[in-house]
Amino acid sequence: MTFDQESRDGERTYRQSRFAPPPGATEILLVRHGASQAFRPGEPFPLVDGQGDPGLAPEGREQARRVCRRLAGEKLDAVYVSSLRRTAETAEPLVRELGVEPRVVPDLREVHLGEWEGGLFRMKVAENDPVAQRLFAEERWDVIPGAESAEAFAGRVRRVIGRLAAAHPGGRLAAFTHGAFIAQALALAAESRPFAFLGADNASISHLVVTGERWMVRRYNDTAHLDGALDASAAALT
Numbered sequence: 001m002t003f004d005q006e007s008r009d010g011e012r013t014y015r016q017s018r019f020a021p022p023p024g025a026t027e028i029l030l031v032r033h034g035a036s037q038a039f040r041p042g043e044p045f046p047l048v049d050g051q052g053d054p055g056l057a058p059e060g061r062e063q064a065r066r067v068c069r070r071l072a073g074e075k076l077d078a079v080y081v082s083s084l085r086r087t088a089e090t091a092e093p094l095v096r097e098l099g100v101e102p103r104v105v106p107d108l109r110e111v112h113l114g115e116w117e118g119g120l121f122r123m124k125v126a127e128n129d130p131v132a133q134r135l136f137a138e139e140r141w142d143v144i145p146g147a148e149s150a151e152a153f154a155g156r157v158r159r160v161i162g163r164l165a166a167a168h169p170g171g172r173l174a175a176f177t178h179g180a181f182i183a184q185a186l187a188l189a190a191e192s193r194p195f196a197f198l199g200a201d202n203a204s205i206s207h208l209v210v211t212g213e214r215w216m217v218r219r220y221n222d223t224a225h226l227d228g229a230l231d232a233s234a235a236a237l238t
């Protein structure tokens with residue numbers, strides 16, 4: 001006898017059920033792009049709208065192949081990318097497989113790192129620069145001169161997630177985006193400290209379920225498709 005069968009005296013029983021999105025909710029799979037090219041001091045990345053625009057590193061292309069193979073098995077209503085090429089390059093195997101056009105939404109771009117754009121950010125963090133220490137202590141990007149303000153960034157992320165959800169009620173979409181963007185989106189959903197979700201891995205999947213103002217965190221930094229042997233299969237995104 002299974003748990004949801006009626007017991008012998010006719011009393012009903014109830015088994016635990018799996019999560020199901022509320023009616024009309026939008027599932028947004030936030031995919032961080034694959035690893036981008038290494039920064040070499042003195043050779044800044046080209047800029048797009050003032051932001052560093054490296055392409056994918058060889059390992060990033062392999063990560064892209066794996067995350068797209070995982071997503072290809074999912075029912076998706078649309079694929080979105082930011083205006084920075086590393087997201088489009090990561091989504092490329094998926095859009096080719098699905099035969100769809102990626103939709104470019106510039107507001108999915110990374111936080112603007114001001115004077116540390118073009119690759120300098122990584123060097124400053126690696127060198128434990130005092131401003132980088134402040135940035136992580138205060139959980140604000142705008143301690144970097146010229147960087148996007150905390151309020152502007154949170155507002156941009158809130159608005160674009162709302163727009164994507166409104167465009168696909170009851171649907172599921174993949175949005176290829178960036179590490180700080182994912183951290184901000186999940187922090188808004190969880191009403192957490194701003195950096196509580198910082199550190200999503202390259203080609204990881206995070207997952208929001210959005211109903212109007214109510215956002216739920218369903219998944220964070222899922223990398224099952226990256227770990228282990230090349231052909232390891234990952235579970236469906238339930």
Ligand SMILES: O=C(O)[C@H](O)COP(=O)(O)O
Nearest residue numbers: 036110121122178179180
């Ligand atoms: O390491 C970097 O270049 C910045 O943190 C940008 O983040 P991203 O790689 O997620 O766009």
